[in-house]
Amino acid sequence: xxxxxxxxxxxxxxxxxxxxxxxxxxxxxxxxxxxxxxxxxxxxxxxxxxxxxxxxxxxxxxxxxxxxxxxxxxxxxxxxxxxxxxxxxxxxxxxxxxxxxxxxxxxxxxxxxxxxxxxxxxxxxxxxxxxxxxxxxxxxxxxxxxxxxxxxxxxxxxxxxxxxxxxxxxxxxxxxxxxxxxxxxxxxxxxxxxxxxxxxxxxxxxxxxxxxxxxxxxxxxxxxxxxxxxxxxxxxxxxxxxxxxxx
Ligand SMILES: Nc1ncnc2c1ncn2[C@@H]1O[C@H](COP(=O)(O)OP(=O)(O)OP(=O)(O)O)[C@@H](O)[C@H]1O
Ligand SMILES: [Mg+2]
Numbered sequence: 001x002x003x004x005x006x007x008x009x010x011x012x013x014x015x016x017x018x019x020x021x022x023x024x025x026x027x028x029x030x031x032x033x034x035x036x037x038x039x040x041x042x043x044x045x046x047x048x049x050x051x052x053x054x055x056x057x058x059x060x061x062x063x064x065x066x067x068x069x070x071x072x073x074x075x076x077x078x079x080x081x082x083x084x085x086x087x088x089x090x091x092x093x094x095x096x097x098x099x100x101x102x103x104x105x106x107x108x109x110x111x112x113x114x115x116x117x118x119x120x121x122x123x124x125x126x127x128x129x130x131x132x133x134x135x136x137x138x139x140x141x142x143x144x145x146x147x148x149x150x151x152x153x154x155x156x157x158x159x160x161x162x163x164x165x166x167x168x169x170x171x172x173x174x175x176x177x178x179x180x181x182x183x184x185x186x187x188x189x190x191x192x193x194x195x196x197x198x199x200x201x202x203x204x205x206x207x208x209x210x211x212x213x214x215x216x217x218x219x220x221x222x223x224x225x226x227x228x229x230x231x232x233x234x235x236x237x238x239x240x241x242x243x244x245x246x247x
Contacts, residue, residue: 042085
Protein backbone atom coordinates (compact mmCIF):
# COMPACT_ATOMS: atom_id res chain seq x y z
CA UNK A 1 0.00 0.00 0.00
CA UNK A 2 1.31 3.40 -0.98
CA UNK A 3 -0.14 6.40 0.86
CA UNK A 4 -0.07 9.69 -1.01
CA UNK A 5 -1.20 12.86 0.77
CA UNK A 6 -2.13 15.85 -1.36
CA UNK A 7 -0.94 18.69 0.81
CA UNK A 8 0.07 22.31 0.75
CA UNK A 9 0.28 24.86 3.53
CA UNK A 10 -1.41 27.17 1.04
CA UNK A 11 -5.11 26.98 0.20
CA UNK A 12 -6.68 26.88 -3.24
CA UNK A 13 -3.70 25.43 -5.10
CA UNK A 14 -5.39 22.36 -6.61
CA UNK A 15 -4.94 19.75 -3.86
CA UNK A 16 -8.50 18.48 -4.06
CA UNK A 17 -8.80 18.62 -7.86
CA UNK A 18 -5.57 16.63 -8.14
CA UNK A 19 -6.45 14.15 -5.40
CA UNK A 20 -9.79 13.37 -7.07
CA UNK A 21 -8.19 12.86 -10.49
CA UNK A 22 -5.19 10.82 -9.31
CA UNK A 23 -7.42 8.51 -7.26
CA UNK A 24 -9.63 7.97 -10.29
CA UNK A 25 -6.64 7.26 -12.56
CA UNK A 26 -5.09 4.83 -10.07
CA UNK A 27 -8.40 2.94 -9.81
CA UNK A 28 -8.70 2.90 -13.59
CA UNK A 29 -5.23 1.33 -13.77
CA UNK A 30 -6.70 -1.55 -11.75
CA UNK A 31 -5.22 -0.61 -8.38
CA UNK A 32 -7.46 -0.98 -5.34
CA UNK A 33 -7.72 2.64 -4.30
CA UNK A 34 -9.05 4.56 -1.33
CA UNK A 35 -9.56 8.31 -1.13
CA UNK A 36 -9.76 9.66 2.40
CA UNK A 37 -11.26 13.13 2.47
CA UNK A 38 -9.84 14.42 5.72
CA UNK A 39 -10.63 18.09 4.96
CA UNK A 40 -13.77 19.26 6.78
CA UNK A 41 -14.62 21.37 3.71
CA UNK A 42 -15.56 18.04 2.12
CA UNK A 43 -14.72 19.06 -1.45
CA UNK A 44 -13.37 15.69 -2.60
CA UNK A 45 -16.51 14.03 -1.20
CA UNK A 46 -18.58 16.58 -3.14
CA UNK A 47 -16.84 15.65 -6.39
CA UNK A 48 -17.58 11.98 -5.72
CA UNK A 49 -21.07 12.80 -4.47
CA UNK A 50 -20.41 10.92 -1.23
CA UNK A 51 -21.79 11.69 2.19
CA UNK A 52 -20.92 9.80 5.37
CA UNK A 53 -23.51 7.27 6.53
CA UNK A 54 -23.79 8.95 9.91
CA UNK A 55 -22.80 12.45 10.82
CA UNK A 56 -20.19 12.22 13.53
CA UNK A 57 -19.35 8.65 12.51
CA UNK A 58 -15.68 9.25 11.98
CA UNK A 59 -15.44 10.72 15.45
CA UNK A 60 -16.62 7.46 16.96
CA UNK A 61 -14.18 5.44 14.89
CA UNK A 62 -11.14 7.53 15.64
CA UNK A 63 -12.00 7.95 19.31
CA UNK A 64 -12.68 4.33 20.05
CA UNK A 65 -9.96 2.87 17.89
CA UNK A 66 -12.62 0.93 16.04
CA UNK A 67 -12.32 -0.44 12.56
CA UNK A 68 -11.74 2.30 10.01
CA UNK A 69 -13.16 0.00 7.36
CA UNK A 70 -16.62 0.77 8.75
CA UNK A 71 -16.32 4.32 7.44
CA UNK A 72 -15.34 3.23 3.92
CA UNK A 73 -17.91 3.58 1.16
CA UNK A 74 -17.95 2.49 -2.45
CA UNK A 75 -17.99 5.09 -5.23
CA UNK A 76 -19.67 4.76 -8.61
CA UNK A 77 -16.31 3.68 -10.01
CA UNK A 78 -14.66 0.28 -10.01
CA UNK A 79 -11.72 -0.19 -7.60
CA UNK A 80 -12.36 3.18 -5.96
CA UNK A 81 -13.59 3.58 -2.39
CA UNK A 82 -13.90 6.72 -0.32
CA UNK A 83 -13.99 7.83 3.28
CA UNK A 84 -16.13 10.94 2.88
CA UNK A 85 -15.44 14.02 4.96
CA UNK A 86 -17.23 14.06 8.23
CA UNK A 87 -18.89 17.40 7.94
CA UNK A 88 -19.47 17.93 11.63
CA UNK A 89 -16.99 20.48 12.94
CA UNK A 90 -17.06 18.72 16.28
CA UNK A 91 -15.68 15.56 14.72
CA UNK A 92 -12.81 17.52 13.31
CA UNK A 93 -12.00 18.85 16.75
CA UNK A 94 -11.98 15.29 18.04
CA UNK A 95 -9.66 14.21 15.25
CA UNK A 96 -7.28 17.02 16.15
CA UNK A 97 -7.46 16.12 19.83
CA UNK A 98 -6.63 12.47 19.05
CA UNK A 99 -3.74 13.46 16.82
CA UNK A 100 -2.34 15.64 19.58
CA UNK A 101 -1.66 12.63 21.79
CA UNK A 102 0.46 10.91 19.17
CA UNK A 103 2.12 12.08 15.98
CA UNK A 104 1.86 8.51 14.62
CA UNK A 105 -1.85 8.07 15.33
CA UNK A 106 -2.98 8.36 11.72
CA UNK A 107 -0.30 5.93 10.61
CA UNK A 108 -1.61 3.29 13.01
CA UNK A 109 -5.23 3.94 12.00
CA UNK A 110 -4.26 3.25 8.37
CA UNK A 111 -2.20 0.15 9.18
CA UNK A 112 -5.06 -2.40 8.91
CA UNK A 113 -5.78 -1.25 5.34
CA UNK A 114 -2.32 -2.27 4.22
CA UNK A 115 -3.46 -5.54 2.67
CA UNK A 116 -6.71 -4.15 1.25
CA UNK A 117 -5.52 -1.22 -0.86
CA UNK A 118 -2.71 -0.54 -3.32
CA UNK A 119 -3.08 3.23 -3.07
CA UNK A 120 -4.51 5.52 -0.41
CA UNK A 121 -4.93 9.18 -1.34
CA UNK A 122 -5.52 11.70 1.44
CA UNK A 123 -7.03 15.07 0.61
CA UNK A 124 -5.63 17.38 3.29
CA UNK A 125 -6.82 20.76 4.52
CA UNK A 126 -4.29 23.59 4.13
CA UNK A 127 -2.19 24.79 7.08
CA UNK A 128 0.16 23.35 9.70
CA UNK A 129 -1.46 21.47 12.57
CA UNK A 130 -1.11 18.30 14.61
CA UNK A 131 -3.17 16.73 11.83
CA UNK A 132 -0.70 17.73 9.12
CA UNK A 133 2.17 16.38 11.20
CA UNK A 134 0.28 13.09 11.58
CA UNK A 135 -0.37 13.04 7.85
CA UNK A 136 3.32 13.60 7.07
CA UNK A 137 4.24 10.67 9.29
CA UNK A 138 1.58 8.40 7.79
CA UNK A 139 2.22 9.23 4.14
CA UNK A 140 4.82 7.63 1.91
CA UNK A 141 4.61 10.67 -0.36
CA UNK A 142 3.54 14.18 0.60
CA UNK A 143 2.55 15.44 -2.83
CA UNK A 144 2.42 19.20 -3.11
CA UNK A 145 0.74 21.12 -5.92
CA UNK A 146 2.55 24.43 -6.39
CA UNK A 147 1.36 27.42 -8.42
CA UNK A 148 4.46 29.03 -9.94
CA UNK A 149 4.24 32.40 -8.18
CA UNK A 150 6.57 34.21 -5.76
CA UNK A 151 4.38 33.55 -2.72
CA UNK A 152 4.25 29.86 -3.55
CA UNK A 153 8.04 29.64 -3.41
CA UNK A 154 7.94 31.14 0.04
CA UNK A 155 5.32 28.59 1.14
CA UNK A 156 7.31 25.77 -0.45
CA UNK A 157 10.36 26.76 1.60
CA UNK A 158 8.26 27.02 4.76
CA UNK A 159 7.01 23.45 4.27
CA UNK A 160 10.58 22.25 3.73
CA UNK A 161 11.66 23.97 6.97
CA UNK A 162 8.74 22.40 8.81
CA UNK A 163 9.83 18.93 7.66
CA UNK A 164 13.34 19.58 8.96
CA UNK A 165 12.06 20.98 12.24
CA UNK A 166 9.82 17.98 12.85
CA UNK A 167 12.40 15.46 11.70
CA UNK A 168 10.30 14.17 8.84
CA UNK A 169 12.23 12.71 5.92
CA UNK A 170 12.42 15.38 3.26
CA UNK A 171 12.61 12.69 0.59
CA UNK A 172 8.88 12.10 1.14
CA UNK A 173 8.05 15.55 -0.14
CA UNK A 174 7.42 15.70 -3.88
CA UNK A 175 5.89 18.55 -5.87
CA UNK A 176 4.28 19.40 -9.18
CA UNK A 177 3.17 22.63 -10.77
CA UNK A 178 -0.50 23.47 -11.09
CA UNK A 179 -2.43 26.30 -12.71
CA UNK A 180 0.70 27.10 -14.68
CA UNK A 181 0.38 29.74 -17.39
CA UNK A 182 3.41 29.61 -19.65
CA UNK A 183 2.40 32.89 -21.32
CA UNK A 184 3.48 34.53 -18.07
CA UNK A 185 7.21 35.15 -17.81
CA UNK A 186 7.07 34.84 -14.06
CA UNK A 187 5.58 31.35 -14.24
CA UNK A 188 8.27 30.25 -16.70
CA UNK A 189 11.10 31.67 -14.64
CA UNK A 190 9.88 30.22 -11.37
CA UNK A 191 9.35 26.80 -12.92
CA UNK A 192 12.82 26.86 -14.43
CA UNK A 193 14.36 27.75 -11.06
CA UNK A 194 12.40 25.22 -9.01
CA UNK A 195 12.93 22.34 -11.46
CA UNK A 196 16.60 22.52 -10.44
CA UNK A 197 15.54 21.46 -6.93
CA UNK A 198 14.78 17.91 -8.16
CA UNK A 199 11.64 17.87 -6.03
CA UNK A 200 9.34 18.59 -8.96
CA UNK A 201 7.82 16.17 -11.42
CA UNK A 202 8.45 17.22 -15.04
CA UNK A 203 4.79 17.06 -16.04
CA UNK A 204 2.58 19.88 -14.81
CA UNK A 205 -1.06 20.95 -14.89
CA UNK A 206 -1.75 24.18 -16.77
CA UNK A 207 -4.56 26.55 -15.92
CA UNK A 208 -7.44 24.92 -17.82
CA UNK A 209 -11.19 25.37 -17.69
CA UNK A 210 -11.81 21.60 -17.88
CA UNK A 211 -10.38 21.38 -14.35
CA UNK A 212 -12.76 24.04 -13.06
CA UNK A 213 -15.67 22.20 -14.64
CA UNK A 214 -15.27 19.35 -12.13
CA UNK A 215 -17.63 21.36 -9.93
CA UNK A 216 -20.35 21.33 -12.56
CA UNK A 217 -19.99 17.66 -13.43
CA UNK A 218 -19.22 16.55 -9.86
CA UNK A 219 -16.84 13.99 -11.30
CA UNK A 220 -13.19 13.44 -12.24
CA UNK A 221 -12.10 14.99 -15.57
CA UNK A 222 -11.69 11.61 -17.29
CA UNK A 223 -15.43 11.01 -17.07
CA UNK A 224 -16.54 14.13 -18.98
CA UNK A 225 -13.54 15.46 -20.95
CA UNK A 226 -11.44 12.40 -21.62
CA UNK A 227 -10.12 13.61 -24.96
CA UNK A 228 -9.25 17.11 -23.68
CA UNK A 229 -5.88 18.56 -22.79
CA UNK A 230 -6.53 18.67 -19.02
CA UNK A 231 -7.27 14.94 -18.92
CA UNK A 232 -4.12 14.31 -20.95
CA UNK A 233 -2.02 16.40 -18.53
CA UNK A 234 -3.38 14.56 -15.49
CA UNK A 235 -2.77 11.19 -17.16
CA UNK A 236 0.83 12.10 -18.06
CA UNK A 237 1.53 13.43 -14.58
CA UNK A 238 -0.05 10.39 -12.93
CA UNK A 239 2.08 8.07 -15.09
CA UNK A 240 5.23 9.93 -14.03
CA UNK A 241 4.23 9.86 -10.34
CA UNK A 242 3.26 6.18 -10.46
CA UNK A 243 6.56 5.24 -12.09
CA UNK A 244 8.46 7.29 -9.51
CA UNK A 245 6.58 5.74 -6.59
CA UNK A 246 6.57 2.13 -7.72
CA UNK A 247 10.15 1.96 -8.97
N1 LIG B 1 -5.35 23.44 -13.21
C1 LIG B 1 -6.39 24.20 -12.91
N2 LIG B 1 -6.90 25.06 -13.82
C2 LIG B 1 -7.96 25.84 -13.52
N3 LIG B 1 -8.60 25.81 -12.34
C3 LIG B 1 -8.15 24.96 -11.39
C4 LIG B 1 -7.03 24.12 -11.62
N4 LIG B 1 -6.81 23.38 -10.50
C5 LIG B 1 -7.75 23.75 -9.62
N5 LIG B 1 -8.57 24.70 -10.14
C6 LIG B 1 -9.69 25.39 -9.49
O1 LIG B 1 -9.16 26.16 -8.43
C7 LIG B 1 -9.99 26.08 -7.27
C8 LIG B 1 -9.19 25.51 -6.11
O2 LIG B 1 -8.83 24.16 -6.41
P1 LIG B 1 -8.88 23.03 -5.30
O3 LIG B 1 -10.16 23.04 -4.58
O4 LIG B 1 -8.46 21.77 -5.94
O5 LIG B 1 -7.71 23.59 -4.36
P2 LIG B 1 -7.33 23.13 -2.87
O6 LIG B 1 -5.85 23.32 -2.76
O7 LIG B 1 -7.86 21.80 -2.58
O8 LIG B 1 -8.09 24.23 -2.00
P3 LIG B 1 -8.33 24.20 -0.39
O9 LIG B 1 -7.05 24.64 0.21
O10 LIG B 1 -9.46 25.15 -0.17
O11 LIG B 1 -8.68 22.79 -0.02
C9 LIG B 1 -11.18 25.22 -7.66
O12 LIG B 1 -12.22 26.06 -8.06
C10 LIG B 1 -10.67 24.42 -8.85
O13 LIG B 1 -11.70 24.09 -9.73
MG1 LIG C 1 -9.10 21.12 -1.06
